[in-house]
Amino acid sequence: xxxxxxxxxxxDNISQVELLENLRSGGIVFTPNIDHIVKLQDDREFYxxxxxxxxxxxxxxxxxxxxxxxxxxxxxxxxxxxxxxVFYNYFKDDEDVKxxxxxxxxxxxxxxxxxxxxxxxREIIVQAHSPSFGFxxxxxxxxxxxxxxxxxxxxxxxxxxxxxxxxxxxxKYSDQLRNIKVILAVGATIDFEAGHVKRAPxxxxxxxxxxxxxxxxxxxxxxxxxxxxxxxxxxxxxKRMVLPNLFSHKRHYIxxxxxxSTASNKHSAIPxxxxxxxxxxxxxxxxxxxxxxxxxxxxxxxxxxxxxxxISTHDEGxxxxxxxxxxxxxxxxxxxxxxxxIDLVHIHVSEKGSVFRKxxxxxxxxxxxxxVVMHAHGCEFHxxxxxxxxxxxxxVNAALQQADYFVALSESWKQYYVS
Numbered sequence: 174x175x176x177x178x179x180x181x182x183x184x185d186n187i188s189q190v191e192l193l194e195n196l197r198s199g200g201i202v203f204t205p206n207i208d209h210i211v212k213l214q215d216d217r218e219f220y221x222x223x224x225x226x227x228x229x230x231x232x233x234x235x236x237x238x239x240x241x242x243x244x245x246x247x248x249x250x251x252x253x254x255x256x257x258x259v260f261y262n263y264f265k266d267d268e269d270v271k272x273x274x275x276x277x278x279x280x281x282x283x284x285x286x287x288x289x290x291x292x293x294x295r296e297i298i299v300q301a302h303s304p305s306f307g308f309x310x311x312x313x314x315x316x317x318x319x320x321x322x323x324x325x326x327x328x329x330x331x332x333x334x335x336x337x338x339x340x341x342x343x344x345k346y347s348d349q350l351r352n353i354k355v356i357l358a359v360g361a362t363i364d365f366e367a368g369h370v371k372r373a374p375x376x377x378x379x380x381x382x383x384x385x386x387x388x389x390x391x392x393x394x395x396x397x398x399x400x401x402x403x404x405x406x407x408x409x410x411x412k413r414m415v416l417p418n419l420f421s422h423k424r425h426y427i428x429x430x431x432x433x434s435t436a437s438n439k440h441s442a443i444p445x446x447x448x449x450x451x452x453x454x455x456x457x458x459x460x461x462x463x464x465x466x467x468x469x470x471x472x473x474x475x476x477x478x479x480x481x482x483x484i485s486t487h488d489e490g491x492x493x494x495x496x497x498x499x500x501x502x503x504x505x506x507x508x509x510x511x512x513x514x515i516d517l518v519h520i521h522v523s524e525k526g527s528v529f530r531k532x533x534x535x536x537x538x539x540x541x542x543x544x545v546v547m548h549a550h551g552c553e554f555h556x557x558x559x560x561x562x563x564x565x566x567x568x569v570n571a572a573l574q575q576a577d578y579f580v581a582l583s584e585s586w587k588q589y590y591v592s
Contacts, residue, residue, distance in 0.1 A: 455521030523551030
């Protein structure tokens with residue numbers, strides 16, 4: 174069975190049908206996604222737990238894209254939420270397959286049990302249990318859960334308590350599960366099966382935007398994971414795979430003078446075509462301030478040989494509204510990247526949240542090997558930068574250096590960004 178290595182995580186290049194057949198002989202299945210891979214970079218216990226899995230299958234369309242960049246394409250995305258219903262339907266007539274559900278909030282697992290058994294037409298889910306919060310640190314509760322599983326008659330355990338808890342718990346206790354032959358670490362799947370949480374539309378999953386759907390439905394719980402913590406993945410991909418000379422080659426900077434002229438020591442990587450397709454990324458054109466003014470001037474003065482389209486990543490309003498605006502921007506940007514409808518990305522950035530929003534756009538563009546102009550506006554960027562942690566400053570610095578050109582508003586700002 175071939176494997177694809179992404180940031181030191183070995184992913185099994187296997188089809189869903191092959192996995193189902195292989196599981197007749199048993200095995201532990203983990204489903205790595207971006208969040209897992211980021212955590213695996215510095216969580217030794219989690220990495221050790223991952224070594225216990227017999228199968229590690231791709232749970233992310235974005236990982237599929239990265240595998241193509243590596244020219245080692247993963248054959249199929251097998252997410253836990255898709256695979257589990259396929260699994261219980263595939264084995265619905267096999268009386269030896271009896272499943273124990275472990276996870277979700279009180280009552281949710283029981284509801285999932287009832288609904289699945291109705292669909293299958295037999296008691297394939299023999300028992301369901303929702304553990305207390307923090308159960309993985311409670312030795313006594315863990316022993317009681319093991320006893321429940323062992324006395325249930327189950328031969329399959331589907332555990333959905335979130336990563337890295339479920340993987341670490343399995344690593345510690347799986348050898349005490351006497352009758353269990355198959356273990357599936359399925360994350361939020363039990364919530365989906367119970368109808369407690371709504372899954373993303375199929376098209377969003379297919380293009381790699383299921384995370385966006387989940388974040389919009391649970392912004393308080395998930396915004397930090399997706400918009401900050403998982404940023405590290407794109408940085409590491411750019412650093413180790415897309416741009417292997419990240420810290421070794423000379424950087425190039427461009428300064429915009431007061432008369433609007435520019436100067437640079439680097440030739441453009443823009444392709445020579447009849448029409449240059451530029452995607453302008455920044456705040457709403459109706460906002461007050463310098464960025465909106467500059468964007469409107471660019472849109473109004475572009476020659477016929479340059480087609481400029483604008484994507485708004487921010488607008489004034491409630492937190493929920495601003496998240497929707499950014500979500501739509503990510504969808505539109507991804508769609509343009511997938512259609513190869515961009516020659517150049519021109520990003521306008523200030524400070525605070527703007528930096529993290531635009532870094533995501535920047536790294537997405539570089540994964541697809543599009544040239545990027547990063548245009549800095551923020552008058553308080555230095556204060557924002559000084560207040561970041563040391564690690565986060567390094568991340569922001571390294572990410573911003575991925576731009577092919579960096580535009581500053583004055584000589585003093587140019588010297589600041591260079592330093």
